[in-house]
Amino acid sequence: MHDPFAMRPFVGYNFGKYIQHWLDFEKNPKNKLPKIFHVNWFRVDENKKFLWPGFGDNIRVLDWIIRRVNNEDVAVSSPVGLLPKKGSINLEGLNVDWDKLLSLPKDYWTSDIEETLTWLDGQLGDDLPQTIRQEIQNQKQRLSQLS
Numbered sequence: 001m002h003d004p005f006a007m008r009p010f011v012g013y014n015f016g017k018y019i020q021h022w023l024d025f026e027k028n029p030k031n032k033l034p035k036i037f038h039v040n041w042f043r044v045d046e047n048k049k050f051l052w053p054g055f056g057d058n059i060r061v062l063d064w065i066i067r068r069v070n071n072e073d074v075a076v077s078s079p080v081g082l083l084p085k086k087g088s089i090n091l092e093g094l095n096v097d098w099d100k101l102l103s104l105p106k107d108y109w110t111s112d113i114e115e116t117l118t119w120l121d122g123q124l125g126d127d128l129p130q131t132i133r134q135e136i137q138n139q140k141q142r143l144s145q146l147s
Contacts, residue, residue, distance in 0.1 A: 038081070
């Protein structure tokens with residue numbers, strides 16, 4: 001889950017240096033990095049029912065992503081990054097609870113960031129780039145502000 005692009009077993013040199021390579025890559029203005037989006041198609045509610053219908057309706061999220069990449073004003077800041085603004089994904093004909101779908105459960109996100117740091121420390125130790133360690137600390141700070 002925490003292995004970026006499932007590359008860990010295939011990196012033939014220090015993994016910390018591999019990650020640093022990609023962090024340095026963005027410093028060159030000639031390089032255009034891809035946009036990265038996180039989705040959880042399998043999130044469930046308290047009754048273990050999927051919050052998102054999936055399958056063909058995933059195109060609605062992909063439409064939002066394309067609009068976001070094209071700099072449309074469809075996102076709002078959150079402690080975990082940019083989320084869709086309410087109403088920015090077409091939900092016509094769906095029975096979806098927007099607020100539940102895009103809620104940020106503090107206990108889940110706090111546990112996840114701790115698990116991520118544990119994994120990175122176990123894999124890289126002192127070779128973990130400081131930029132990543134600082135971003136994790138920043139993430140923890142943002143998460144601490146969730147209610």
